Amino acid sequence: MPTNGDGFGLGWYGSQSFPGIFHDTLPAWNDANLQSLSEQIQSKLFFAHVRASTGTSTSRENCHPFRLGRMLFMHNGLIGGYGSIRRDLEQMIPAEIFQERCGTTDSEAFFLLACGNGLEGDVKEALTRTVEQVLEVMARSGTDEPLRMTAAIADGNRIYALRYSSDNQSPTLFYGTGGAIRVNNRRVEFKDGDKAALVLSEPLDAQIDGWIEIPEGHILEARGGIVDVSPFQL
Amino acid sequence: MPTNGDGFGLGWYGSQSFPGIFHDTLPAWNDANLQSLSEQIQSKLFFAHVRASTGTSTSRENCHPFRLGRMLFMHNGLIGGYGSIRRDLEQMIPAEIFQERCGTTDSEAFFLLACGNGLEGDVKEALTRTVEQVLEVMARSGTDEPLRMTAAIADGNRIYALRYSSDNQSPTLFYGTGGAIRVNNRRVEFKDGDKAALVLSEPLDAQIDGWIEIPEGHILEARGGIVDVSPFQL
Amino acid sequence: MPTNGDGFGLGWYGSQSFPGIFHDTLPAWNDANLQSLSEQIQSKLFFAHVRASTGTSTSRENCHPFRLGRMLFMHNGLIGGYGSIRRDLEQMIPAEIFQERCGTTDSEAFFLLACGNGLEGDVKEALTRTVEQVLEVMARSGTDEPLRMTAAIADGNRIYALRYSSDNQSPTLFYGTGGAIRVNNRRVEFKDGDKAALVLSEPLDAQIDGWIEIPEGHILEARGGIVDVSPFQL
Amino acid sequence: MPTNGDGFGLGWYGSQSFPGIFHDTLPAWNDANLQSLSEQIQSKLFFAHVRASTGTSTSRENCHPFRLGRMLFMHNGLIGGYGSIRRDLEQMIPAEIFQERCGTTDSEAFFLLACGNGLEGDVKEALTRTVEQVLEVMARSGTDEPLRMTAAIADGNRIYALRYSSDNQSPTLFYGTGGAIRVNNRRVEFKDGDKAALVLSEPLDAQIDGWIEIPEGHILEARGGIVDVSPFQL
Numbered sequence: 001m002p003t004n005g006d007g008f009g010l011g012w013y014g015s016q017s018f019p020g021i022f023h024d025t026l027p028a029w030n031d032a033n034l035q036s037l038s039e040q041i042q043s044k045l046f047f048a049h050v051r052a053s054t055g056t057s058t059s060r061e062n063c064h065p066f067r068l069g070r071m072l073f074m075h076n077g078l079i080g081g082y083g084s085i086r087r088d089l090e091q092m093i094p095a096e097i098f099q100e101r102c103g104t105t106d107s108e109a110f111f112l113l114a115c116g117n118g119l120e121g122d123v124k125e126a127l128t129r130t131v132e133q134v135l136e137v138m139a140r141s142g143t144d145e146p147l148r149m150t151a152a153i154a155d156g157n158r159i160y161a162l163r164y165s166s167d168n169q170s171p172t173l174f175y176g177t178g179g180a181i182r183v184n185n186r187r188v189e190f191k192d193g194d195k196a197a198l199v200l201s202e203p204l205d206a207q208i209d210g211w212i213e214i215p216e217g218h219i220l221e222a223r224g225g226i227v228d229v230s231p232f233q234l
Numbered sequence: 235m236p237t238n239g240d241g242f243g244l245g246w247y248g249s250q251s252f253p254g255i256f257h258d259t260l261p262a263w264n265d266a267n268l269q270s271l272s273e274q275i276q277s278k279l280f281f282a283h284v285r286a287s288t289g290t291s292t293s294r295e296n297c298h299p300f301r302l303g304r305m306l307f308m309h310n311g312l313i314g315g316y317g318s319i320r321r322d323l324e325q326m327i328p329a330e331i332f333q334e335r336c337g338t339t340d341s342e343a344f345f346l347l348a349c350g351n352g353l354e355g356d357v358k359e360a361l362t363r364t365v366e367q368v369l370e371v372m373a374r375s376g377t378d379e380p381l382r383m384t385a386a387i388a389d390g391n392r393i394y395a396l397r398y399s400s401d402n403q404s405p406t407l408f409y410g411t412g413g414a415i416r417v418n419n420r421r422v423e424f425k426d427g428d429k430a431a432l433v434l435s436e437p438l439d440a441q442i443d444g445w446i447e448i449p450e451g452h453i454l455e456a457r458g459g460i461v462d463v464s465p466f467q468l
Numbered sequence: 469m470p471t472n473g474d475g476f477g478l479g480w481y482g483s484q485s486f487p488g489i490f491h492d493t494l495p496a497w498n499d500a501n502l503q504s505l506s507e508q509i510q511s512k513l514f515f516a517h518v519r520a521s522t523g524t525s526t527s528r529e530n531c532h533p534f535r536l537g538r539m540l541f542m543h544n545g546l547i548g549g550y551g552s553i554r555r556d557l558e559q560m561i562p563a564e565i566f567q568e569r570c571g572t573t574d575s576e577a578f579f580l581l582a583c584g585n586g587l588e589g590d591v592k593e594a595l596t597r598t599v600e601q602v603l604e605v606m607a608r609s610g611t612d613e614p615l616r617m618t619a620a621i622a623d624g625n626r627i628y629a630l631r632y633s634s635d636n637q638s639p640t641l642f643y644g645t646g647g648a649i650r651v652n653n654r655r656v657e658f659k660d661g662d663k664a665a666l667v668l669s670e671p672l673d674a675q676i677d678g679w680i681e682i683p684e685g686h687i688l689e690a691r692g693g694i695v696d697v698s699p700f701q702l
Numbered sequence: 703m704p705t706n707g708d709g710f711g712l713g714w715y716g717s718q719s720f721p722g723i724f725h726d727t728l729p730a731w732n733d734a735n736l737q738s739l740s741e742q743i744q745s746k747l748f749f750a751h752v753r754a755s756t757g758t759s760t761s762r763e764n765c766h767p768f769r770l771g772r773m774l775f776m777h778n779g780l781i782g783g784y785g786s787i788r789r790d791l792e793q794m795i796p797a798e799i800f801q802e803r804c805g806t807t808d809s810e811a812f813f814l815l816a817c818g819n820g821l822e823g824d825v826k827e828a829l830t831r832t833v834e835q836v837l838e839v840m841a842r843s844g845t846d847e848p849l850r851m852t853a854a855i856a857d858g859n860r861i862y863a864l865r866y867s868s869d870n871q872s873p874t875l876f877y878g879t880g881g882a883i884r885v886n887n888r889r890v891e892f893k894d895g896d897k898a899a900l901v902l903s904e905p906l907d908a909q910i911d912g913w914i915e916i917p918e919g920h921i922l923e924a925r926g927g928i929v930d931v932s933p934f935q936l
Contacts (some may be wrong), residue, residue: 005707005729012274020274022267026727027707030760032294033256040246040254041275057570058732059527063402083567090555099551102525104570143371239473239495261473265525291804292498293761317801324789333785336759336806365668480742488742490735493791500762501724501735508714508722529733 004028004050006058010037011065011072013156018070023063049074054106055083061103065152066111068100070137071120072154075107076171076201079139080145082106088137089113104194110134110149122234123153123160124219131164132234138166152199161199161220164232173214175199177225194225235311238262238284241293244271245299246280247390252304257297272427279388285307288340289317295337299386300345302334305354306388309341310405310435313365314372314379316340322371344368344383357387357394358453358466365398366468372400386433395433395454398466409433411459429461472496472518474526478505479533479540480514481624486538491531513622517542522574523551529571533620534579536568539588540622543575544639544669548606548613550574556605564602578602578617591621591628592687592700599632600702606634622665629667629688632700641682642669645693662693705732707753708760712739713746714766715772715858720772725765746831747856751776756808757785763805767854768813770802772917773822774856777809778873778903782847784808790839791815792801812836812851821884824932825855825862833866840868854901863901866934875916877901879927896927 008028010086011021020041024031028050049064056062079085089109090098094116101112105154110130111119117133119126134147146167153160163173179193192220198204199220203211214220242262245255254275258265262284264419283298290296298308313319323343324332328350335346344364345353351367353360368381386395397407413427422438432438433454437445448454453466476496479489488509492499496518496546508540509617517532524530532542535574547557558566562584578598579587585601587594602615614635630642647661656672667688671679682688687700710730711743715721722743726733730752751766758764766776781791781818791811792800797817803814813821819835821828836849848869867874881895890906900906901922905913914921921934 003705003707003729005705006732014274015276016273020270020597022270024267025732027729028762029710030727030755032759033258036254036256037248037271040248042249053732057527057734058728059528061527084563087558087563087566091559095552095555098555104529104571104572115666203897234668237473237495239471240498260526261471261495261499264474264521265491266525286500291500291763292494293763295759295761295763295806304603318797321792321797321800325793329786329789334790338763338804338806482742483744484741488738490738492735501726504722504724505739507718508716510717 002122004052006047006051006053007063007137008034008050009063009065009074010028010034010046010048011067011074011154012041012043013154014041014043015154019067019072019154019156021065021067021072024062025063025128040167045156045159047072047074047152047154054078056103056105059103062105062108064107064109068097068112068115070156071115073107073111073114074152075110076150077148077165078145079106079110079147080136080166081143083183085137085141089134092116092133092137102138110151114153119153120155123155123158127151127153127160127162127219128130128232128234135166135234150201159197159199159220159222160213161222162232163205163214163216165216168216170216171201173199173201173220174203174211175214175220175222175227176210176212177227180226196225197222197227197234238286240285240287241294241297242268242282242284242353243297243299243308244268244280244282245301245388246275246277247388248277250277250430251308251390253301253388253390255299255301255306255365257294259292259294259297279390279393280304281308281386281388285370290337290339293337296339296342298341300342302331302346302349303354303415304390305349307341307348308386309344310384311382311399312379313340313344313368314400315375315377318377319371319375322375323368326350326367326371344385348387353387354389357389357392358455361385361387361394361396361453362466362468369390369400369468384435391457393431393454395457396455396466397448397450397452399450402450404450405435407433407435407454408437408445409448409454409456409461410444410446411456411461413459430459431456431461472520474519474521475528476502476516476518477531477533477542478502478514478516479501479535479542479622480509480511481622482509482511485624487535487540487622487624489533489535489540493526493528493531504527509519512626513624513627515540515542515609515620515622522546524571524573524701527571530576531574534576536565536580536583537588538624539581539583541575541579542620543578544618545616545633546613547574547578547602547615548634549609549611552611553605553609556609557602560601560605562582566603582621587621588623591623591626592689595619595621595628595630595687596700596702601700603634618669625691627665627667627684627688627690629690630700631682631684631686633684635638636684638684639669641669641688642671642679643688643690643695644680645690645695663688663693664693706754708753708755709762709765710736710750710752711765711767711776712736712748712750713776713856714743714744714745715771715856716743719858721769721856721858723767723769723774724878725762727760727762727765740788747858747861748772749776749854749856750794752904755854756780758805758807761805764807764810766809768810770799770814770817772858773817775809775813775816776854777812778852779850779867780847781808781812781849782868783843783845786845788841789842790843791836794818794835816855821855822857823858824851825857825860825923828933829853829855829864829921831934834838836866837936841907852903859925861899861901861922861924863916863921865916867918870918872918873903875901875903876905876910876913877916877922877924877929878914879929881927882901898925898927924930
């Protein structure tokens, strides 16, 4: 299992119409700024990501989550053969959105493509079209590497989380819900109710019945603690 | 004039009893995290500092403001002959407080000394005693370099700003007050009233009558926009 | 005048067929690694660059000099309207070379384009073709910003330095030659002879007759201390 | 097992009488500068270190190896109860040497203490005295944490490596020797002979007979490939 020490990031919705972002290249476990921000910032919806690079460099610009307008995006996985199709993917991003391209990752390219496909409106539709586009470019290039998209998207009110891969080997995806969720002594406590949801790549603790796995080829939509999981079909 | 490109820092009071801090070693003008935090964080009392090192290294630990408990501290100036008296100064910091020593600067040493002298209680008294202590150690060492303390202290409710030097050449110190203060098109606007104060090492714009200089050997105390300036005497 | 505090870089030819590179995002004046490397590394041909960004972010990937194979490249100036033509420029970089694109700057884009135009062979010809290409894309885009290329290129044996701009306002370019060149007490000493050349954006000291300015629309070629300056014509 | 992702460092002897050093806070596996320097720098004696912090912060100043004059030092392990005895240890460092204190680690404190005890002359004697001093201060403080010193020292010609702990649980220490040593396809190749030695905290590959473990309470001295291991006694 790789060590996720190639930078990290936070995205959160606060007092603005657009989310805040914070990225750094140190391992998250080392960053005193991260600790201080975590103590002070309150948010009803936030993303946190620790990165294990699949090839592109460790810079702040390559750290997740990515932001455009009120949208946040983060990603576990990869676009197979990315090195040789990067430019083709970039070419499909609408010109105005391409100007927001800050880094060089496959993840940011996917996000900007999805924004061009209307991510701020119909998230599921935009993801479907983007996955199709990317698969098409990959097919043309003849790569035999897979597309793996375990990804999370937020618009300030809702969280979407996709688990899809072309080889049925997506990184995992889990969630838990409750009236409130807090961490106490390294154990996650879920109160009864449906006010809060936590969506994660891996469970935070070893509770068997607290965490629900999202199967391959499905997409989650959460609003507060109300979660809906449905098939993701191309 | 030196370029203040040797790191920067923020300290702010938010939802906790203790302030948040954020330090980085890039020049402030370059830091995308700083921009995002500035857009999102709201605070009734905050400190911001850009550093021009007087000798110690550029690390996050050496960036101002420094924090202990609910206190914040930042400093323009220097302790003359610091290299040779550092250890003597450190020796005078109470053991428990010395454990909070993270960096190697003269500024942090002064702050921790002042904390040992009761900074969280009577700020002026603690500053007076600390300046006296430092001057005494400097005198013993025979340095002919000056002590220059243009410094700001906050406890969450009040801001104190000291302008004192042993050679009458302290870095400058200014303030402005109003019912509200905002920056509009690179010009600072002061509304009538006494709700807000801005304390600065240099004026933010060229308005002659908006900014009041604090003379050498004086100390400012501000609560909201009520400002009191009094002599600082040893 | 901008402060060149947005990162720096070294490139040098040592024991390998390709140059070494070293980039960091701290201001050069702060970097203890830079000092140590400068003390230890010996090289017959090296580049050093301090960056003042014209818009793209401060990351190591955006620091000059850039490297491809045995070539080094660094740049003062800008490609006007870059934000809106970045992708068109990238599109013209040959696919294999595009895979070496690490950052997002106009400077790196120009370099990779020039590599695609045969920079490793006929440097002047490649630069001419690349400038023409870029001007053409700029013209199509309708930008009224200029192209300014004060740039240096090395292949391990020779240094080329171009001063060209579409608006006759290129950043400056100077050189000095001698049997040996060394810095003594902040003053540059040139011994008689033609073994060494120093090419610079600005003179290192105030000597009137030590530094020769390269005029607009000219290109320098240096091999050891033998320098040839000729017009650069499209 | 901890991940050694809290910064790294290189120290090497080149063309100067004193070694070069290079430190950074990114994980070593991510650092493009490290790769370029490794390709270019040639040295007959070098140190490399990856850090897993035992408490002090991740800054360049806290990265190993440490340097003073022609000496290099690096360390696996810890000084038990360091937080509460740091200042007592610092107090014992001779004043002139204390001015070289850049960071806040126990490791650097031990090194500077050892320099004060004559490390540049009789290495073994200086280490013995320093271990005794530190144990004494620890005893006075009443800490029940151990002292663990798996450490390496170089003077430009010789490497010394100590494995000592107060609780018989030192981090491991290994070496291998040969006429030449090179890494080929992730396997270390030792040619016959005694020109080269590699001293390591853990074996680089799984060869059973290539690596010799240094037992607890011993110290290694290597000159080229001639290695002597002897008991380290207080």
